[in-house]
Amino acid sequence: MSPRPAKYNGAPMNKGEFTKNIGKLAVFMKRYLPPIIISLIFTVGSTLLSIFAPQILSDLVNVISGGVPIDMNEVTRFAIILIVFYLSNALCTYVSSFIMTTVSQKMCRALRSDISQKINKVPLKYFDSHAYGDTLSRVTNDVDTIGNSMQQAVSMVVQSVCMLIGVLIAMFVSCWQLALTVLIIVPFMAVLLFIIMKFSQPQFRKQQDELAVLNGKVEENYSGQLVIKAFNAEGRTGSDFENTNARLKKSTFLSQALSGIMQPAMNFISYFAYAAVCVVAGILITNAGSGVTFGTLSAFLVYVNLFQSPLSQIAQAANVLQSAAAASGRVFAFLEEEELEDESGKERKLKDGVRGEVEFRHVRFGYNDDRIIIPDFSAKVQPGWKVAIVGPTGAGKTTMVNLLMRFYEVNSGDILIDGVSIKDMPREEVHDLFGMVLQDTWMFEGTLRENIVYSKQATDEQVRAACDAAGITHYITTQPGGLDHYVENGDEISGGQKQLITIARAMIENAPMLILDEATSNVDTRTEEIIQTAMDNLTRGRTSFVIAHRLSTIKNADLILVMRDGNIVEQGKHEELLERGGFYASLYNSQFAGE
Numbered sequence: 001m002s003p004r005p006a007k008y009n010g011a012p013m014n015k016g017e018f019t020k021n022i023g024k025l026a027v028f029m030k031r032y033l034p035p036i037i038i039s040l041i042f043t044v045g046s047t048l049l050s051i052f053a054p055q056i057l058s059d060l061v062n063v064i065s066g067g068v069p070i071d072m073n074e075v076t077r078f079a080i081i082l083i084v085f086y087l088s089n090a091l092c093t094y095v096s097s098f099i100m101t102t103v104s105q106k107m108c109r110a111l112r113s114d115i116s117q118k119i120n121k122v123p124l125k126y127f128d129s130h131a132y133g134d135t136l137s138r139v140t141n142d143v144d145t146i147g148n149s150m151q152q153a154v155s156m157v158v159q160s161v162c163m164l165i166g167v168l169i170a171m172f173v174s175c176w177q178l179a180l181t182v183l184i185i186v187p188f189m190a191v192l193l194f195i196i197m198k199f200s201q202p203q204f205r206k207q208q209d210e211l212a213v214l215n216g217k218v219e220e221n222y223s224g225q226l227v228i229k230a231f232n233a234e235g236r237t238g239s240d241f242e243n244t245n246a247r248l249k250k251s252t253f254l255s256q257a258l259s260g261i262m263q264p265a266m267n268f269i270s271y272f273a274y275a276a277v278c279v280v281a282g283i284l285i286t287n288a289g290s291g292v293t294f295g296t297l298s299a300f301l302v303y304v305n306l307f308q309s310p311l312s313q314i315a316q317a318a319n320v321l322q323s324a325a326a327a328s329g330r331v332f333a334f335l336e337e338e339e340l341e342d343e344s345g346k347e348r349k350l351k352d353g354v355r356g357e358v359e360f361r362h363v364r365f366g367y368n369d370d371r372i373i374i375p376d377f378s379a380k381v382q383p384g385w386k387v388a389i390v391g392p393t394g395a396g397k398t399t400m401v402n403l404l405m406r407f408y409e410v411n412s413g414d415i416l417i418d419g420v421s422i423k424d425m426p427r428e429e430v431h432d433l434f435g436m437v438l439q440d441t442w443m444f445e446g447t448l449r450e451n452i453v454y455s456k457q458a459t460d461e462q463v464r465a466a467c468d469a470a471g472i473t474h475y476i477t478t479q480p481g482g483l484d485h486y487v488e489n490g491d492e493i494s495g496g497q498k499q500l501i502t503i504a505r506a507m508i509e510n511a512p513m514l515i516l517d518e519a520t521s522n523v524d525t526r527t528e529e530i531i532q533t534a535m536d537n538l539t540r541g542r543t544s545f546v547i548a549h550r551l552s553t554i555k556n557a558d559l560i561l562v563m564r565d566g567n568i569v570e571q572g573k574h575e576e577l578l579e580r581g582g583f584y585a586s587l588y589n590s591q592f593a594g595e
Contacts, residue, residue, distance in 0.1 A: 038099055043093075138331050142331050145327035192265055214244050358381040362378055362413040363410050363414070377567065435507075437502050
């Protein structure tokens with residue numbers, strides 16, 4: 001399955017959306033306001049030093065051009081002052097940059113932490129409608145884009161505005177005629193800025209969306225390598241990836257190419273300002289009463305460069321903010337997703353022990369309102385029973401377990417444990433009531449011991465006992481380091497061995513009730529017998545729910561619920577259901593017809 005397409009419709013980010021996204025980012029950054037203010041103070045100091053330096057340069061040029069003999073003491077004094085100014089400018093720039101880099105990295109860490117916590121708070125239905133790669137891209141690429149953008153943009157905007165205002169004042173103080181000459185270039189630069197931003201804005205947004213799709217492709221192709229190779233689908237998946245990669249390249253190229261026009265175009269326009277200033281200055285210098293000197297001209301040539309620089313920086317900052325707005329829109333959209341109800345104030349209901357009575361009372365559920373999977377489900381399970389849930393694919397077996405664990409909420413009806421509605425229990429309590437062994441095994445990077453113990457505390461004796469009961473001891477003893485053998489990603493462990501490890505994990509959990517979803521699906525017949533014996537020991541005295549396609553594994557169940565189309569069509573023990581000759585009998589006979 002390909003990742004969902006990017007949610008980009010080709011339209012530019014409108015002003016309201018841009019303002020809203022940047023506003024949310026500004027609110028998030030309020031916690032870092034003190035260091036940001038300190039950084040901006042150094043930025044303003046650096047800017048002021050840059051503005052005053054040309055005046056010193058003007059005085060230095062006037063001393064040199066004043067005629068022979070040249071006063072070397074004055075030359076030396078102005079030169080030293082100029083060096084001090086530029087060294088101070090460099091120091092202020094470094095300190096400002098260092099502080100903003102620190103702030104941006106702290107902000108990125110905080111955003112990633114918020115996203116990580118949010119992942120644990122959103123309901124599972126969110127991941128039913130969003131590709132994993134898209135969420136991964138928000139944690140990595142989008143957060144990095146925000147951090148890098150804000151590190152550049154905040155200082156850049158403040159420095160540019162201060163520089164622009166300061167240079168204008170300095171130019172008019174020095175010579176108002178030359179200042180007006182320089183201002184001729186402003187309309188041209190403004191029009192150019194508007195045109196380039198209009199075409200570059202939508203490309204920055206599209207770039208972030210396409211990057212998310214590409215991450216989804218990478219995640220999908222990596223996790224599905226076995227299937228891709230088995231079906232010789234390398235060519236198709238490679239072509240699919242290249243198409244996505246090409247779209248990302250195009251949007252990235254267009255965004256960078258369009259924004260890249262800004263600097264050379266600004267420089268080209270500023271050359272006219274240089275020429276105009278030289279012509280006007282020449283006229284004024286020949287007029288002895290104007291007060292314009294070669295030093296004034298030297299200072300103004302520096303001012304022209306300083307004047308066009310902030311305009312270019314403002315344009316660049318605008319493009320950077322577009323990237324930040326696009327990325328922050330995606331990040332904050334996820335952070336604002338609907339969360340599971342806060343149940344921190346709920347008290348645990350089953351404090352005096354768990355008997356294990358479970359009742360499904362007219363349960364109705366659908367993953368969306370248009371498609372109801374379970375129309376009306378009722379059943380009552382006595383404490384200590386082993387309940388098998390069987391039925392064809394899509395009958396609703398796993399869905400019932402998801403509802404029992406409160407991974408999803410029922411549309412109507414109720415599920416009760418020992419007479420208490422699971423709606424009245426905190427989710428943590430419901431999860432603590434069940435140990436689970438799922439069909440899809442999962443292992444994380446770490447030692448075998450850490451994978452077995454997982455989130456619990458257990459002694460070595462308890463771990464060894466669980467391994468013995470799960471039939472995984474022999475495998476563990478053959479590994480270098482035994483229980484301390486380090487697992488990189490689990491790929492070197494067979495599916496059956498992973499299944500045994502997850503069974504040992506459930507034994508360590510030692511929960512009062514159990515859920516076994518196709519727990520023996522990935523093991524051979526001999527291992528299945530070992531696991532079945534271990535399961536009989538594990539389920540003794542505990543209410544357990546076993547989902548199985550292999551009907552041979554649930555012959556000794558106290559109750560078999562036969563499901564079809566979300567309803568229980570039959571229930572009873574194995575022998576009783578066979579004698580009735582109904583749907584269960586047809587399932588059983590079709591499965592063992594060849595034996």
